[in-house]
Amino acid sequence: MQEPLISVKNLKKYFEVGKGAMLKAVDGISFDIYPGETFGLVGESGCGKSTAGRTIIRLYDPTDGEVIFNGKNIFALSRHDMAEVRRNFQMIFQDPYASLNPRMTVLDIVAEPLDIHKICKNSKERKERVIELLQLVGLNDEHAMRFPHEFSGGQRQRIGIARALALNPKFIVCDEPISALDVSIQAQVVNLLKDLQSKLGLTYMFIAHDLSMVRYISDRVGVMYLGHMMELGESEKLYDDPLHPYTKALLSAIPIPEPEVQRSKKRIVLEGDVPSPINPKDGCRFVDRCAYAIDRCRVETPEFIEHKPGHYAACHRIGEI
């Protein structure tokens, strides 16, 4: 068995919202990410997937849990040691309009990580490195002196990717990197990410709510619901044979580009909305919307167990349904 690059153990991130109220955005999730793979994380809006990604690279201070990287728990590292480790982690943001400072040129934006870590000795070396990065993402040197607003959404996202690559990271959290782009550009950016992965040996954590896109890019997929991990498995297996009722419902919502099939397809329609993550009740998080819920589901939080090799799920009734 391969050693995981990153091992997330019982990660929790709570936000205090007023007196006694805790927003449990991420409530005890565990998973491994192996070198060179793409780990997809899907779920509805507000289920905590972005918070999970941001906590893993320590943009947020975790409430509890561990993230093991190179044998060390990075949550326990001092500020100084963290600065070194941080070079291995990068992030690509959702909104390519908001994630680039409108007052900086592309040169300065892409060079920012180099400046922060004082990597380049002089401005010539700095510029050469930036142009190299721009070319890597399909832009060129004449873009360097421009401002972000002169670019299209796809180009901006590529600038964001170039910035994330500047420090030669091992692991990149892609926080819905394509959801703000139009469909024709989405494919372009996803393929660029795939190319870069094979060229540079990157490991991705790919956060998204577009299930077809996640299937296309991910080797393994985790499904989150209200701060809990519901199911995790190799993407083909998970898509072909979902175990958890929530995953089943999610997958049934993917449109199939075949009118005949699409028309005859049975959709599992979930009733109601995602409950509030503020002070959630015990028991399975999905219980109020689950067609298979029994009394036990309301009392006891189902454990996240391996039902088939490499295929985990958290549900009391997996054998029965």
Place this chain on the structure above:
Amino acid sequence: MKADTNLRPELFERAEKDNKNADKIKRPTIKYWPDVWRRLNHNKLAMLGLVLIILMGIMSFLGTEISGYTYFEQNLSMRNIDPGSEFWFGSDELGRDMFTRVWYGARYSLAIGIIAAFIDFLIGVLYGGIAGIASRRVDSIMMRVAEVIYSIPYLLIVILLSVVLSREGGGTSMFVLILAMSLTGWVPMAILVRGQVLQLKESEYSLASESLGATKGWILKKHIFPNTLGPILVNVTLTIPRAIFAEATLGFLGLGLQAPKSSLGTLANDGLAGLAVGNAYQIIIPAILISLIMFSFNVLGDGLRDALDPRLRK
């Protein structure tokens, strides 16, 4: 003649598919401040405001020299003379040259406005900046304090201060006027800066910078400060006319500078007496100048607001 609508194949030629230049941007690069200046230049009203401000600024220094009279020299034999070749803007009821006095007054009005706005800027940016960066608890204490200060009417402060600080029998000094206005005037600036800092602190590019390993100081210097500069500049430009107007109001109410010094407000106050005896020019001329100053700064501020926003760039 009938157009040739017969589209024969030989009229067409194959277009070269050219993906290489798909990402090419043809527009020349323009740096930020030259671009702001260029957009401001396109705004005729704002440029008019800027030109008027510069003209009035120059006149407030040169205008007192060219008529040959001083602002304090009284000539009781030439009282209340209508504007004409002897006195361009007429003379007041003590026979002083209105032209010289108006520009002398404009000098004080502008100076008070600019200094007050500058002090508001310094205190407001510092206070608002600290509140924006500080922890939530410190921030809320600081903002409550600011709100309490802002709730005191400045007129009350001026009256109190002028009673306490003014010399025996004298009017309110420039120092007291500025002090009174600045005591409450910095609050809107502080609120603006705090809001900007809070917003920019949460912006994705600040987060991106943090994920790259940047320190708080770095983010402040590289991302937050440059992006607050625009709104701050606009606010300063709009604070100046407010301060000038406040000073004019005080002067008009008789709480202004002590004669023979004058500001546009005290001149208007003096002119009020002239209105009753048919010397309307004594109040109209300073009033027009106050309006012009207000107008100029306001349109310039508006123009700057548009010019500074890179998203509005054409």
